[in-house]
Amino acid sequence: MREIILSSKNLCKSFANNGGQNHVLDHVTLEIYEKDFTVIMGASGSGKSTLLYCLSGMDSITSGAVYYRQQEFSHYSEREMAALRAVEFGFVFQQSHLVSHLTLMENIVVPGYLGRGSKFASGKGKKKEKAENVKLRALELLELMNIADAKDRLPSQVSGGEAQRAAIARAVISEPGIILADEPTGALNRKNTEEVLNLLTKLNQQKLSVLMVTHDIHAAARADRLLYLDDGRISGEMTMPKFEPQEARNREVQINAWLSAMEW
Amino acid sequence: MEIVTVLRANIRYQKGSFFSILILMLMVSVSLTSVLTVSINSEKSEWEALERAGFGTLLAALYDQEPDKMEHLIQDTKANKHVEKVEQTQVVYGNVEQSDAKESVNKVILESEGTFDFQIYDVTGTGYEKQPQKLKQKEVAVPISYTTLYDYKIGDKVKIKSQRGQLEYTIKYFFEDPFMGSSTMGVKTILMQQEELNTLREQAKQGENTELTAGTLLNIFQNQNSKQSYMEFSRELNLETGILGYTWVGMGTTQAVGYMLILTNIFSGILLLFIILLLFITLIIMSHNISSSMEMEYVNLGILKAVGFTQGKLRWILTLQYLLGSAVGALLGIPLSIPVVNLINRIVIPVIGIRISGRMPLNICLIAEFIILAIILLFVNLKLRGLRKVTPVRAICQGRESVYFSNPLELPIKNRGLSFWLAFRQMTAGGKQYVVAGIVTALLVFFLIVMGNASAVMGEDGEGFAQMFEVTEQDLEIYYNDPDIRQKAEHKIEEFAKIERKFELFGMYLLLDGCRCYCRITDNPEEYYMILEGRTCRYDNEILITEFVAKDLGLDIGDTVEVSFQEDRAEFLVSGIYQSASDMGINFALSQKGYLRLRKLNELPEELAVAQMYGLAKGDDTERIAEMLNQEYGEKIQVSITGEGYPGAASSAAAVRAITALAYVLAIIFVLIVIFLVCSKVFAKEQQDYGIYKAIGFTSRQLRLQFALRFLLVSVVGSLIGIIFGICLNHFCITSVLSLVGVSHVEMEITLLSIIFPVFVMAFSFFLFSWILSIRMKKVEPRILIAEN
Known part of the structure; x- marks a missing residue:
């Protein structure tokens, strides 16, 4: 039986809007499994990014509950939540969002330093x-990401692709349980997009769970499980075998068909 | 109209900056208006009071001479072509006995009520009595400064020293003496009934009461057509008549104004320096605000240009935005200074002895504010030259790029003390936005160090300041009214402490090249301790002069000068320059042998009041010894201890301490405003970074700590610069202010406390305020920040 890494029960998120309430997430109940490459798709404004941020504790929830490895964390204090993020979650955003006054190396090692010392770190033997x-692990990651030469450069001194690869390295420095990626290729050109997707796929092949939000079918083809979010509710799900490069085109066709069925 | 619309929107949008600048200017305006009002009004009120009381150009308090001699002197004076009239009053010179051994300067001129048209204070001590009652027998009126000097109240007894025991008088009221009523002056006037004064005069003249001396006051008026300055007038008059050689006190009204207002001058001088510093800081803050606003509003400015606003119009809008805040602050400061002026007056009146008008010199204040606003206008316009660089295309396409470049000051981020290293990196990367906070800290720390050292130089009770008026260093100063007890008293002292040094010292007014100067005379000239150049007046034909006398009379070491007393004259050689603030630095010193040579005497005349000075072994309790001697010998002895020779020392030290406290309060408010402005900009600029930090696992507390640490680091760096400035300029600044009262040279060591305390206050304020202001970080959720991009 597959282990659930991240899950939600009746997750609701509303925003106040001109005196009324805008229900972005409407009783979402889902489970994300360990070692899966899960993709959430949906139309613009369907709430997929909000779902990602609520699942990761980056945003508060209106009601319901969110669990990480069966442990509810919606009631965590800010300190506990920060520790959970530092150790168990790795984030990759649409923009690289590196700290502008830290070098690529420093951007990667700082969360690595930060994760130690918390109760979550002790579970991993990293206390x-x-x-x-x-530092050694950061250097290995820089090599893996093929940006070792740029390690001492500031984010403003490297290309968008290099910055995004550094962001992925930052996300995995603490050896998190899951990578949460919000349109990680949205701001990249084709070549860099391919590099970033290959990296995420490689990490997943190394048994790291990935949860990615995207509206790009080409990116979604890397997933082995797809969820469709419509008007704040999970309305569809599709599973596929693990990604093989030669199957990429076929997977895209399948996803396209599935999305059409979802009235995307 | 479009200018008004954008201007209103800008103020609404940047209300934090607008109100910060308003508050800064409000503080500058309140301080400036108060200082100008007190300074101008005190001088104006002093002159008005002198005129109202009927003082002329020169007041000569003569010892009574033989009738022929006296008449001759007066006629000669009247005959001088620059003299308009001479008013003559008979008085008595004496001493007030204080029960408190600490006060030794208590010389008084006893004169009859009505000699001068003095104003009488009402019971509140701040207003005048409209119809004061006449003094009755055994009643006196004393200057209002007695309330601060001796803590006297109406109804208290004043004891005048007399050979027939103490003469006790009841204080009926306090009066305003604009000539020598300030607590900083050593001789005071006491008013009494004419009949009683006549009795005392008779006793003095008959030699029945040697504690009292009969004298005559000559109130000399300079001819209104005379173009001579006071110095020229008094010198020429004296050369013709020799009148000043016969005086107990002789002083011009211009000199009296200087002595009377010493405290307000010190107070105003220091505060004015501080206000200039505050104004400078305000301009620095404004400069930072303009630069960072232009940087952050780059896109909006570009859009405004794109829709047709010219550079000139934009400049106008921003100039008006800053000028409006400044002008509102400056104008609000004027009425708000009224209570401050009233408060200062309430403190100052009993100290300087005259009532200072609270009416504001509105024209001058408005002109001063206008000049400041003109400086701001010019400054803002210069700063807004950067608007030229704003181009619509670049602004709309990408905005101004915020690119960080490597900084040589950057240090690696370390695991241990992660928050500190990140704060340090944020500070070095932030660059110029922290420069303003650093400069402000440097300036404030510098001023606070100087003020701290000034307070230390003055001494807790003004003993350091009082010492500047001394020419010798001693622990005990004793006047033996009964010479027979001298030996016994010395044995008594030695029961408690070893007498290490012993010498005689007295002072009197002599003429130095025709100018009346106070002269110190000792039997051991090696005791003159503050010799700045040359050497002491070791031989009987040598004198020491102060730097001020050297400058005023154009003298130098090796020059010959004539010293005279009444008919006696002798030439002396200037052997050295020394330091003493007595008589605002216009004084000189002789050896006892020199004095005897001048007077052609073999020994000192008996009537001279010569003090016996004692230097005791260190650490001895002089206060206890003085108390014991007073108890043992009562009226046969008059003991005082070091640092009590100058009556205004304690008030002056208190004034400096008050300014120091005020400076700390204003400095803390300035720090708060600086942090508010800088934090707002930094926060707006770094929102994304906080989001990232939170996303990777930093807590709000850690981020706030980093934020506050940054400002702590900035304040420490600024403080270091302030300390360097303080060490380099401390001496210059303190000497410059003290030169106002006749001190040309101050020996001082910068104390560790005077450095540590301001640095601690600044660092603590920076840390605390930035920690408090960073509370909004708590409300920021990482997703919200990131979604904004």
């Missing part, structure tokens, strides 16, 4: 991890 180990 007393030496700073040197974090």
Whole structure:
């Protein structure tokens, strides 16, 4: 039986709007499984990014509950939530969102330093991890991301693709349980898009769970599980075998057909 | 109309900056208006009071001479072509006995009620009595400064020293003496009934009461057509008549104004320096605000240009925006300074002895505010030259890029003390936005260090300041009214402490090249301790002069000068320059041998009041010894301890302390405003970074700590610069202010506390305020920040 890494029960999120309420997420109940590459798709304004942020504790929820490895964290204090994010969640945003005055290397090591010392870190045996180990792992990641030469450069001094790869390295430095990616290729050209998707796929192949929000069918083709969000509700689901590069085109056709069925 | 619309929108949008500038200017305006009002009004009120009371150009308090001699002197004076008239009054010179051994300067001129048209204070001590009652027998009126000097109240007894025991008088009321009523002056006037004064004069003249001396006051009026300055007038008059050689006190009204207003001058001088500093800081803050606003509003400015606003119009809008805040603050400051002026007056009146008008010199204040606003207008316009660089296309396409470049000051981010290293990086990366906070800290720390050291130089009770008026260093100063007890008293002292040094010292007015100057005379000239150049007046033909005398009379070491007293004259050689603030620095010193040579005497005349000075082994309790001697010998002895020779020292020290406290309060308010302005800009600029930090696992508390640490670091760096400035300029600043009262040279060491305390206050304020203001970080959720991009 597959293990659930992230889940929600009756998750609701509303925003106040001109005296009324705008219900963005409407009793969403879902489960994200470990080692899966899950993609959430949906039309613009369907609430998919909001769902991602609520699932990751980056945004508050109006009602319902959110669980990480069966542990409800919607009631966590800010301190506990920050520790959970630092150790268990790795974020990749549409923009690279690196801290502008830190070098690529520093952008990667800072969350690595930060994750240690919390109760979540002890579960991973990292409570007393030496700073040197974090640095070594950062260097390995820089090599893996093919940006080792740019490690001492500031974000403003590298290309968008390099910055996004550094952002992925930052997301995995703490060896999180899951990577949460919000349109990670939305701001990249084709070449860089391919590089970033390959990296995410590679990480998933290394048994790391990935939850990605996208409206790009080409990116969605990397998933082995797709969820469709419509008007704040999960209205469809499709599963596929693990990604193989030679099957990419076929997967896109399948997804296209599925989306048509979802009236995308 | 479009200008007004955009201007209103800008003010609404940037109301924080608008009100901060308004508050800064309000503080500058309140301080400036108050200082101008007190300074101008005190001088004006002093002159008005002198005129109202009927003082002429020069007041000569003569010892009574033989009738022929006296008449001759008066006629000679009247005959001078620059003299309009001479008013003559008979008085008595004496001493007031204080029960408190600490006060030794208590010389008084006893004169009859009505000699001068003095104003009488009402019971509140701030207004005048319209119809004061006449003094009755055994009643006196004393200057209002007695309330601060001796803590006297109406109904208290004043004891005048007399050979027939103490003469006790009841204080009927306090009066305004604009000539020598300030607590900073050593001789005071006491008013009494004419009949009683006549009795005292008779006793003095008959030699029945040697504690009292009969004298005559000559109130000399300079001819209105005379174009001579006071110095020229008094010098020429004296050369012709020798009148000043016969005086106990001789002083011009211009000199009296200087002595009377010493405190207000010190107060105003220091505050004016501080206000200039505050104005400078305000301009720096404004400069930072304009630069960062232009940077952040780059897109909006570009859009406004794109829709047809010219650079000139935009400049006008922004100029008006800053000028409006400044002008409102400046104008509001004028009425708000009224209570401040009233408060200062309430404090100052009992100290300087005259009532200062609270009416504001509106024209001058408005002109001063106008000049400040003109400076701001010019400054803002210069700063807005940067608007030229705003191009609509670039603004609309991408805005002004905020690109960070590597900084040589950047240090690696370390695991241990992560928050500190991140704060340090944020500070070095932020660059110029923290420069303003650094400069403001540097200036404030510099001023606070100077004020701290000024307070230390003055001493807790003004003893340091009082010492500047001394020419010798001693622990005990004793006048033996009965010479026979001297030996016994010395044995008594030695029961408590070892007498290490012993010398005689007295002072009197002599003429130095025709100018009446106070002269100190000692039997051991090596005791003159503050010799700045040359050497002491070791031989009987040598004198020491102060830097001020050297400058005024054009003298230098090696020059020959004539010293005279009545008919006696002798030439002396200037052997050195020394320091003493006595008589605002216009004084000189002789050896006892030199004095005897001048007077052609073999020994000192008996009537001279010569003090015996004692230097005791360190750490001895002089206060206890003085108390013990007073108890043991009562009226046969008059003991005072170091630092009590100058009556205004305590008030002056208190004034400096009050300004220091005020400076701390204003500095903290300025820090708050600076942090508010800088934080707002930094926060707006770094919102995205906070979102990222939160997303990767930082808590609000950690981010707030980093934020506050940044400002703490900035304040420490600024403080270091302030300390360097303080160390370099401390001496210059303190000497400049003290030169107003005749001190040309101050020996001081910067105390560690005077550095640590302001740095601590600044650092703590920066940390605390930035921590408090960063509370809004708590409300920021990372998703909201990130979604904004």
